[in-house]
Structure formats: structure tokens, C-alpha cells
Amino acid sequence: MTIQASLETALEARGVNPAQFSELMIRLLDNGVLCRDESKREAELYDRYLQVADLVEDYLGVLRVRLLHEARFHSLRLFPPGAEVPGLADPEDAFNSGLRERLNQQEVALILVLRAEYDKALREGQIDEHGQVVLPLEAVSLACKNLLGRPLPEGLVERRALFRRLRQLRLIRTAGDDALEDAESWLTIRPDITSLVTDTVLAELLAGDAPAAETPSAEADPEEETP
Template sequence: MRDALEDQLQQHGISADDFSDLMIRLLDRGVLCRDESKREAELYDRFLQVQPLVEDYLWVLRIRLLHESRFNMVRIFPPGAEVPGLSDSDDSFNSGLRERLNQQEVSLVLVLRAEYDKALRDGQVDELGQVMLSLEALSLSHRHLLGRPLPENAGERQILLRRMRQLRLIRSPGDGTLEDGEGWLIIRPGIISLVTDTALSQLAGGVVLDDENPIDEHPDLAEGAN
């Protein structure tokens, strides 16, 4: 199998080390966005060169791959995860790749998806499928939908936003940062692949994540790989 893979890589002009580098990054982060950085642009372009080989490699591990070519984004999901845009999988076991978001992170992901859908309905999505949102509007939406504000502590709030950025769900506009409480953020279109319509409808119906409705009772938030 290794020899066959190396032969295929050679035909594509990719070394085994470069392929290993790509797979380690993808399995570690769970997502590649071409516009995130020069490094991710390089890895995404490498993925395009050997996409069938990447898919075959992940298929053996039963890891699911979603390639959103319109947005130059690749995201992987563990076996059994429900993934918007992909047919259901028969796998039902838990996986060590399964990433458990905490309650605050799940709540914010849901709010970001709700805001994205609102902008989509209002035609406020740019040509890259992105949505601009002020941090003030995000805070108001969080309070309105979930009955509680974002963390008041600036450090906790920045950790939470940084986590959303690591998941490639948001980014800062231009050269700006997410440090300013009166600033702006950009919601990436990849939010659609991480939150199912069922989870969104539960939020609209008033289902709130709290001690009586813990994270484990909301399986419709697709779980990505680390």
C-alpha cells in the first residue's frame, strides 16, 4: 500500500514528506481555508493536486471530507458525524477524533449560524459567501437568542472568539483584530457545514443550551476533527 501511494504521489509531483505534511495538518486542525494564511494557501493548493489520494487515505480511516470549492475550504469530520452537504453515514461509534466543544462554544457557533442565515435572507452576503457582523450585534443576538450575553470578561471573550477563528468560522476584516469590543468580524460560509438545519430550528424554537439541555443532547451540531 505504501509503495502504491508513493507511486501515485510521484505521478502527481508530490513527495511523501509533502503529502505527510498535508495530512498531519488536516488531521490536526480539521480544516483548511485558502484565504487564512500563506501557509494554508500552500497546503490547500497541494490538496487540489492530490485530492483523490487524500480522499482514499481518509476513506480507510472512515473520516469524512467536505470540500467546498466555491469557498476554497476543506473540512473533515469523524465517523458517524452528521454533515450538512454529505449523505448520512452508517457509522455510529464514537471516535477519538471527535471534538467536544464546551457549552459557550456551542452556543456561539449556533448564534453565528443564525446571524449568517439572517444575512443570507437579507442578501447581505458578499461574493465570497462571507457576512460582516459587528461585535456589538453579535452580543445583542447572543442575548436575544440564548437569554444571556457573551462573557463579560474581555479575556474570556477573546478566548472564545479565538476558538471560533481556529475552527475557521470567523476571521477579522483586513488587518484588524478581534480585540476591540466595538470592532467587526467576518463569518465564513463554512459555518453552514458545521451546523445542521435541525440545530438551527431548535434554536429558533427556543431550545437553549443550559444545565437542563446539555451539549450531549444537541447532536445536530456537526463535530469536526481536531
């Protein structure tokens, strides 16, 4: 029996057809992240993953791509070979991969600040039942100045692009682009922030020596972004 035939047999036993499996894998490899509460489509794909989790992990294992499944928060995130993943051992023969995409300096800076704010809220018990932290935009801007010595971008277009990118990475939620004009608006930091910034990187940030960061590619479908 061929590998394809074996896979199709295994899928059939789980009630998933090859086209559905292909859709799931393409979505994961293309976006690098999947959160059940992001949209109806992602909820369907996440539930499909649960049906065929072992087959997905076997498939990714061949590619040497690692998958972090945060069952508590119903999220999946892919990491290329060699990436440091909280809770997963790094292979000795790690190497770079095309899945890895370097973020620009502003994106790195904001992600580091949000990770620090998330850790602070965690220590203070300010985490909701979904593992999320809600902060006023003004507090985020102040944290940027205190931790990195730089404010959020003043230009509205630049600021919108920055926060849109973090929404695509499923790291935050905002009330939409218009809310970014109001310093009193709020944003939600999702628990997935801990997957991209390890405790080691966070410690370096707080010590005043924050390094550059890398993350798997995660281009979200514009029509599915959560406001």
C-alpha cells in the same frame, strides 16, 4: 507492489513527493480544517490537496473520516465517523470517534448564534462574493441575548479566549483581540459555519430548544491566526 509503493507511484505522477503528502495529511488530521485564504502555508497545502484530492480521500476513507470540500470557498473540513455533515449521507453504522471534540457551552452558544445570523444575512442577500457575512460586535451580543437569553462574556480575557477558539476553527475573522474591547468593532462570519451547524440544529435553536454541539478537533497554529 505494496500499498506504500503504489501510493508513492501515484504521488510521483501528480508531482507530489511522500513527504509533502504526509505534511498535508498530518495538517488535516491535526487541525481538522484548512482554508486557503487563512495563510500562505494553508494556501500551499490547499493547492497541494487539489493535486492529490483522490489520494487524500482514499486515505481518509480507510480511516472512515469524511472530508467536506467547499470548492467555492477553498476550504476543507474533516468530520469523524458518525458526525452529521451537510450535503453528505450519514453511514448506517455511525459511531463516536476520538476526532470528535466537545465544545464548551459558551462556544456552542456563540456558534449557534453566528449560524443564525449567517442564515438571516443569507436570506437578506447580505453575503459578499466570498460567502462571508460582516456584523458589528454589538449586533452579535444583541443576538446572543435575543436567541439564547445570555450576553457575550463581560470579562475581556474570557471573551478573547472565546473568539480566539472560533478563529482557530476558521469560523470567524476579527481585527484582533484588542478590537473585542470596542462594541463598534466588526467580525466576519465565514461560510464554514454552515458545516458545523446543520439546518436541523438551527431550526431547534430558533424554536428555543438548542442542543449541545460537537466538532472535529481544529487546533490552529498561533502564529498563523488571522487577526
